[in-house]
Amino acid sequence: MQKHIHPKITLVGAGPGDAELITLKGIRALRSADVILYDALVNKELLEYAGENVPAVFVGKRAGNHELPQNQINELIVQSALTYGHVVRLKGGDSFVFGRGHEEMEYAAQHGIETSVVPGISSSIAVPELQHIPLTRRGVSESFWVLTGTTRAGELSADLHLAAQSNATAIVLMGLGKLAEIMSLYQQAGRGRLPVAVIQNGSLAGERIVVAEVDTITEIVQRENIGSPAIIVLGEVVRSHPAAQLRELVVAECN
């Protein structure tokens, strides 16, 4: 007897990398999945929650190849739901923070497929936090601003110009390739001495952090060979990092 297919999609945030930083609700979704479509930056241990014989399809970047274009991912989601039933779309961090999760949900909904979303731990908050850097602190920072270094147009977002003039703690995702340009904006705003942290592989075994100031961080990041994925945190709260007490460059290997 053939199984009755009830097509639906659940968008699940996988968290910043550590396999234990997924929610209970996310695990329940994985357990009831008929197929999983997952991105790069998702911890593959999470696929073990799926039932036996549940296919897990990688739709992120393959070595040496380009990412699947977004319209093909959208179509794959819909076709998978119609073929298998419950699609879990597993994305790194939270799927609504610079992911295109909302676009995927919208496309599926337009095709009559039931959609729901399970929030994930966003690296924008959790990665500084795991380094004991609070994004807000009474008397120091009353807000935080999450930005991207990589915009569709390939230029720095106008929001970054304003962030450099605000008192908000700024967290820049996907910004390592534009580090010098971003620091230049802060220097133009007269904030060369503002503390900055760059955290690579947050929450994972290879985690590394560099703590310095706007004026010095770019050179140090290059010298220490810090690579992606990395998060940039700018603001007085960075002084809360134990290593920031030192006046000098700090490079720490974590875990």
Add this chain to the structure above:
Amino acid sequence: MQKHIHPKITLVGAGPGDAELITLKGIRALRSADVILYDALVNKELLEYAGENVPAVFVGKRAGNHELPQNQINELIVQSALTYGHVVRLKGGDSFVFGRGHEEMEYAAQHGIETSVVPGISSSIAVPELQHIPLTRRGVSESFWVLTGTTRAGELSADLHLAAQSNATAIVLMGLGKLAEIMSLYQQAGRGRLPVAVIQNGSLAGERIVVAEVDTITEIVQRENIGSPAIIVLGEVVRSHPAAQLRELVVAECN
């Protein structure tokens, strides 16, 4: 034979309310707790993960009473660690987002107690997300800014003035009591027609949402008797909410 006491504290984010929106790591911490100190806005179902006879102490607001002062909470954490061993400090949302979790950790560390932190799902991201409002969207919003309506000085944060002039999606926590003042800032910035959502009891059974514009939201929130806890979301991304397609007031009861 007396149990050897190893004093330590784990700060755990309990998530926005739904008991399934805690991380696996958070649950593991609760299971190994010797005592739990929890705040208001924490879902009490989570206390069931603790072992038998593990005391759970409420340190938030009691009906008709003031909150325990922060210095007493700090002291209670340290004394609990010395008396019981592993203290789990359970806070709503994420403990580093407008919580005073970092101050508590710092105090404990100064008293020689080992500290660690388990990130939680922050309502700032998850509550709009559960309403299918993405905080960023290609071509619409390239960043999001999380602010508080309640500052130590009791006045509106200067950051809010700047947020009203930025293209960032703004998420204001603890701002319902200042809604009219916040909307006034946006009106002064010429943004009376910007869409706004106010979400009460996000992720819980009594969840309600109002979607309107800067010019109209305050009156509607009053008329519909929307109360705390509530989150304010300002930005063009609010148009992604299914109800925002209607030109008119929208009030939706959820779940």
